[in-house]
Amino acid sequence: MSETKWTPAQRAAIDDRGGALLVSAAAGSGKTAVLTERAVRLITDPEHPVDADRLLIVTFTNAAAAELRARIGQALLRRSQAEPSNTALRRQRMLLQRAPICTIDAFCLDLLRKHFQALDIPPDFTPADPGSVETLRTAALAETLEAAYLNADFCAFADLYGKGRTDSAAGEAVLQVYDFLRALPDYGRKLDEMLAPWQDENGFVRTCWHDILLAEAARAARAAGELLSAALKDSRADLVTARADAEASKKTPAAKEKAVAGMNERFAEPLERLESAAALLGEVEHLAEAGEWTPLYDKLTPYVLGMEQVPGLKNMKKRLTGEHKDAVKTRADEAAKLFEKIEDLISCSLDEAELDRRAAEPRLRALFAAVRDFDARFTARKRERRLLEFSDFEHLALRLLRDEDGQPTELCQSIRQGYAAVMVDEYQDTNALQDALYRCLASPAGDDLFLVGDLKQSIYRFRQADPSIFREKLDRWPALPGGAARPRPPEGTAGQNALLALDANFRSAPQVVEGINFIFEQLMTPQLGDTAYGDGQRLVCGAPGDYSGSVEAQFLPDDEAETDAAWIARRIEELVAAGEPVREGSTTRPVQYEDCCILLSARGDFPAYVEALTARGIPVYADARENLMEAPHIRPLISLLKVIDNPAQDIYLAAAMLGPVFGFTDDDLVRLRAQSAALQKEQNAGNAGKPARMSLYGALLLARQGPAEDPFTQKVNDFYDKLTALRQMARSVPAEQLLEEIFATTGYLAALGVTENGARRREDARRFASFCAASGAGGISALVRAIDAAALAGSTGQDTTPGGARPGCVTVMTIHRSKGLQFPVVFVADTARRFNAADTRQPVLLHRMYGAGLRLRPEEGEGAYKTAAYTALSNVHAAEMRSEQMRLLYVALTRAQDKLILTVPLGIGKTSNPFTRAAAFLEAGAGQTLCRQANSFADWLRAALLVHPNGGPLRRLAEDLELPFADTGSTITLTVQQALPEGVEPPDPELEERPLAQADPALTEALRQGFAWQYPAAALAGVPAKVSVTSIVHKAEQITLERPGFLSKDGLTAAEMGTALHAFLEHADFAALAEAKAAGTLDEAIGAERDRQAAAQLTAPEIAAKLDAVRIRRFVQSEAFAKICAAQQVLRELPFITALPAGAVLAAQGHEELPAAADAQVLVQGIADLVLVYPDHLELLDYKTDRRKAESDFLRAYRAQLNLYAIAIEKRFAPKKVTYKGIYSFALGKLIEA
Secondary structure (H helix, E strand, O other): OOOOOOOHHHHHHHHOOOOOEEEEEOOOOOHHHHHHHHHHHHHOOOOOOOOHHHEEEEEOOHHHHHHHHHHHHHHHHHHHHHOOOOHHHHHHHHHHOOOOEEEHHHHHHHHHHHHHHHOOOOOOOEEOOHHHHHHHHHHHHHHHHHHHOOOHHHHHHHHOOOOOOOOHHHHHHHHHHHHHHOOOOOHHHHHHHHHHHHHOOOOHHHOHHHHHHHHHHHHHHHHHHHHHHHHHHHHHHHHHHHHHHHHHOOOOHHHHHHHHHHHHHHHHHHHHHHHHHHHHHHHHHHHHHOOOHHHHHHHHHHHHOOOOOOOOOOOOHHHOOOOOHHHHHHHHHHHHHHHHHHHHHOOOOHHHHHHHHHHHHHHHHHHHHHHHHHHHHHHHHHHHOOEEOHHHHHHHHHHHHEOOOOOEOHHHHHHHOOOOEEEEOOHHHOOHHHHHHHHHHOOOOOOOEEEEEOHHHOOOHHHOOOHHHHHHHHHHOOEOHHHOOOOOOOOOOOOOOEEEEEOEEOOOOHHHHHHHHHHHHHHOEOOEEOOOOOOOOOOEEOOOOOOOOEEEEEEEOOOOHHHHHHHHHHHHHHHHHHOOEEEEOOEEEEOOHHHEEEEEOOHHHHHHHHHHHHHOOOOEEEEOOEOHHHOOOOHHHHHHHHHHHOOOOHHHHHHHHHOOOOOOOHHHHHHHHHHHHHHHHHHOOOOOOOOOOOOHHHHHHHHOOOOOOOHHHHHHHHHHHHHHHHHHHHOOOOHHHHHHHHHHHHOHHHHHHOOOOHHHHHHHHHHHHHHHHHHOOOOHHHHHHHHHHHHHHOOOOOOEOOOOOOOOOEEEEEHHHHOOOOEEEEEEOOOOOOOOOHHHHOOEEEEOOOEEEEEEOOOOOOOOEEOHHHHHHHHHHHHHHHHHHHHHHHHHHOOEEEEEEEEEEOOOOOOOOHHHHHHHHHHOOOHHHHHHOOOOHHHHHHHHHHOOOOOHHHHHHOOOOOOOOOOOOOOEEEEEOOOOOOOOOOOOOOOOOOOOOOOOHHHHHHHHHHHOOOOOOHHHHHOOOEEEHHHHHHHHOOOOOOOOHHHOOOOOOHHHHHHHHHHHHHHOOHHHHHHHHHHOOHHHHHHHHHHHHHHOOOOOHHHHOOOOHHHHHHHHOOHHHHHHHHOOEEEEEEEEEEEEEHHHHHHHOOOOOOOOOOOOEEEEEEEEEEEEEOOOOEEEEEEEOOOOOOHHHHHHHHHHHHHHHHHHHHHHHOOOOEEEEEEEEOOOOEEEEO
């Protein structure tokens, strides 16, 4: 077995023992392998070995934890096999099974279970599911708001957003603040910290908001100045050219002088306005950098009030001329927009800021008091239910480990001694609370920490992940000296913190790496992405070779998802048809559909891409994380549970009846309504007035009064009986038992098993049953409320989690879902989707470092205005949002192994050209400002590719062929698809115009025969996808009219007789009947058995009363009963559902000629009366109560049914075979072999 070849940086990460180490691991750098090897070497260190269960390894997901444990176990197994006599290795493999390799939530949960007595929590607490959490949150919030509205300041706060019309905004604000705080340690103290700046009288100049706004104003002024300087330079160059042209166009000196003077006059005002604007922006920048708020506000006030003209070239378009006039106008306009932004930033005087502080402070204080109250009420409700949610695990664990002063507790010191190393994977997605836990668990000096992550892949800000924690260490910690592993420090000496970069990418082909590097060298900066894309962050190709890979950028005429999807579908078809090579090990092979992945920012446009691929016959799998409550195979169960709770819900009752569980059709429901309406009309005959509208359940109850022998009435009664039984059962049994009964009596799990993705759907049904078991302790009504709450929350905590791809299919997935995955061919699509900036518009803006800000409403007037704090935080959130989007784009591009394809809309409109605008910024040296204003991936990609050496087509669109391009070794194939004139349809590239030719006689005949073709499996159209055996047989059987019950000798219809006999035999004690037969007391035993069943409510009294004891006596004395007594096991009323060939189903219906598709599978359901199990074979018996039939009639009518039963039963009991099939006729009193 060859040893793994580690790079020098990887070896240093594995072997370093000199203190805490932060490993910045780029995409595809093998960080999991490094983490595994470091753990293995710590365990097997010859001088300082560490027991496996003394390694605390924290991962981001349970799946990652399981994979890491397995990898370490496999590595130890290989070493153990190489050293079979090494007992220490065998011991470490056993210790590994109990090693804390888990998520931080799982670690905290285990800690609480071991030390619950140190906290005020019940010992039998359980983790809460999201549905229960949402229910408790809603109830606690309602109580909180009711109490809060007694506070006039809270009412004033609520009026800021709802003006008394609704309290939804106020409630959302309470929850928003609460959820934000739960990601922080000591959140009670944090509320005080956030309120403190608002309580500091005349203290605005001392706040961080003051500094943020001035810094942002200086930055905007600087960018505007750069644009104006470039505009001035170009305008002056145009003036020089215009003078020369004017002079050359005239012959006499006087004419030349006059022409030049005309040009000077034409350019005078534009140049003067540009110069004065540049001077103004220079003053603004100087004042902002100097922190001079009041002079800056005074400088801007005349422009805000309209007393001075806004800098720029407004209304000067006709005065501009020359080669650069468009660029000059664009830069001046953009500078004017930046000046307007500065006006928004410095929007109040210091006196106005103080007035805002006084107005906002009591409102904010009331809001924070409501948040504290909500926290207390919510916590109390969870304690009553003995529930803890995930955030509780972490906060309570921190209380165990740290006291109120932030000092480690005695328990913490004891626990941390149990760990020789604390290793954290995906550290870039840590929040402040989790980071506090890691510091508690590490050694006092923190020198046993090993942190691995990639700041460029931090994409979970919406889950409160805080990349600034990683960045702070990235900025402060020094690089690992010499990039080499440090030895263990002397005993008693603390180690030092160090930083190491793993930048070698082993995933992507060289050109893919080069293309990614080029794009992010243009885009990613510390202000946009949180890190500079330089040494240590730039990817290095770790697997160079003959295969280079490729990067393509396709520019499309519009930003419609359908256009994007259609082009991608065609490109995939071309790649597969051409056999485009992709890597497989050290060789290449032709690309396949399953190698291709389409990445989107959101799931909303999935259908457009699925439809485009399907239209070309390309198999596709859309990997959408599906809420269990919305899964189509779970919704019928939810409808049934809601009907069990309350059947007077028409929509849910209809859904339950129409679903696969009960098999009603639309026509059945129409008939049910019509039949009940007729009965209602008949009952109300003679009553004046219009009858009241009846619910569907009422219609169901009326329909039960129909003719008993009517199959539809029987179907309705069967449904009613099952529903009634389930409703009775729901009152007395746990939810999980109710679900088990539903699964058992309906065959729903078995039906799911034979559908597409059947195994996953069955697992989803079991997870739903698990959710019901956890949430249904309060009965069926409580379970329904929990289901509603989980649906509202969008999660049950048990969401379906389809895999990343499907064999043979193109994958469509979101970028977030793709993290950790890789594909040979990646399409980054839907790049024009605008970033979600909702976080910048919340009622209250919050930040871990910069506190809280809110809007206020004028005392008189409509609308709300931003306070200075709100404006500052809005800018901070906007910058952080764009930084996260930059990292999201990085994650998307780094999923590609061999071929990366970007689709970007041109975005050119009648009055806008993004390429012209981008060129104006880039040539002025204001590229960073351009990127900070981007609203989509497309904005960034256009700007980056505009300066690529292959970007000539884009520079032509920008009308700036002189724009300098960046130096790069990457090759990116750019293709531009221009928009067609309005009204012109695009030609189909696959349909070329050909000259008309004479019809080919042979082709004509072939077409004629083709149109005469008939579907060979037409008979299958008569077989539903799911059928019952009884319905198949009845369809083949001729209908005979039966004498009604009042004309029968015994006063019973055949249906009533059959029901009574079947009910008796389903529950009869055969052993007792056999004993009575032997003792000669059979008649008494039959009567006693009938009474027993009625008393035990096994058989309804009205059915038991109609039992024909004479026929039961004949049955007990028959050959059929003898077979029952001889069987090893007797299975009664055995339900089954199975897939059978359509040919067998058609044969049962009487078809002699079978179609070509006779092997197609049809879902068949039935219930066998009796299955007799013997040691080596099976026998099948069926009771029949039909009257006036000879033996031949029974065989003709039911032989096919028993044959289908036999096939299904044999599949279930394989390898045993059914050797005997018999029909017992109660009318004939004999057993007939079928």
